[in-house]
Amino acid sequence: MNSSAAGPAAGAERFQPWQEERGRAPVATKIVVAGGFGVGKTTFVGSVSEIEPLTTEAVMTRASEGTDDLAATPEKTTTTVAMDFGRITLDADLVLYLFGTPGQKRFWFMWDDLVRGAIGAVVMADTRRLEDCFPALDYFESCDLPYVVAVNHFEGTAYYEPEDVREALSVPDGIPVLVMDARKRDTVVDALLALVAQALDLTPA
Numbered sequence: 001m002n003s004s005a006a007g008p009a010a011g012a013e014r015f016q017p018w019q020e021e022r023g024r025a026p027v028a029t030k031i032v033v034a035g036g037f038g039v040g041k042t043t044f045v046g047s048v049s050e051i052e053p054l055t056t057e058a059v060m061t062r063a064s065e066g067t068d069d070l071a072a073t074p075e076k077t078t079t080t081v082a083m084d085f086g087r088i089t090l091d092a093d094l095v096l097y098l099f100g101t102p103g104q105k106r107f108w109f110m111w112d113d114l115v116r117g118a119i120g121a122v123v124m125a126d127t128r129r130l131e132d133c134f135p136a137l138d139y140f141e142s143c144d145l146p147y148v149v150a151v152n153h154f155e156g157t158a159y160y161e162p163e164d165v166r167e168a169l170s171v172p173d174g175i176p177v178l179v180m181d182a183r184k185r186d187t188v189v190d191a192l193l194a195l196v197a198q199a200l201d202l203t204p205a
Contacts, residue, residue: 026093030117031195033084033100034140035124036132040152040182041100042084044124048188049086049098083114088192096192101136111139120146120199122191124182127151127160130168137169146199148176150191 033041046053084100099114115121121140125133133149140147151165162177171177176194180187 026089026095028095028097029119029196030097030099031192032115032118032121032145033098033124034111034121034136035101036126036129036136039124039126039132040154041124043182044122044150044152044188044191045084045086045098045100047183047185048088048192050089051087053084053086055084083110088189090189090192090196094196096196115143115145118145119203120148120195122195123147123149125149125151125165125169126154127165128154128157130165133169137171146195146202148178148191148195148198151177151179152182153179 033044035041042055046055083102084098086098087095088098089095099118101111101114121136123133123136123140137147137149149165149169149171151160151162153159159179162179165171165179166173166175166177169177176198178191178194180191182188
């Protein structure tokens with residue numbers, strides 16, 4: 001397994017104002033980014049991370065043929081084998097630590113450890129293979145963790161309204177479903193804000 005770090009925040013780490021103020025610390029929270037294989041979790045984390053994101057990308061070999069379905073992502077040559085990690089400061093008092101889960105079934109045993117301590121999860125979906133996100137939906141429903149569904153709209157694919165996706169996935173009305181592009185920072189931030197709001201709404205007073 002080869003670990004690498006890649007993303008838009010290459011180079012020296014940029015310090016936030018709160019990091020240079022003595023005696024002041026923001027609220028740090030943990031967010032999990034989950035979904036099927038090749039749905040865009042690594043891209044999602046890398047698009048918003050203010051530090052150079054940690055990725056555990058391994059080159060795919062013939063050993064994965066017949067296990068990893070590349071029909072929707074024929075150009076994919078690497079896969080996450082442990083986790084992705086990034087950090088984003090939403091405002092002066094809130095820092096999110098993002099943990100991207102591996103998507104393949106053979107790595108699901110890691111999810112319990114990655115989810116521990118998280119306030120919620122972003123479940124990413126690809127409309128070309130919606131069934132791939134059912135395991136994540138079932139998992140977070142079973143452990144009663146707040147989540148939102150973020151449909152990663154890939155260029156050149158048909159666009160579906162959030163409510164159509166909600167119906168197809170049988171997502172309850174109280175769960176936010178939104179369409180975003182994992183390559184675009186502003187839409188990723190919108191998904192994270194929706195999750196924070198959802199977690200706050202579901203947290204007992």
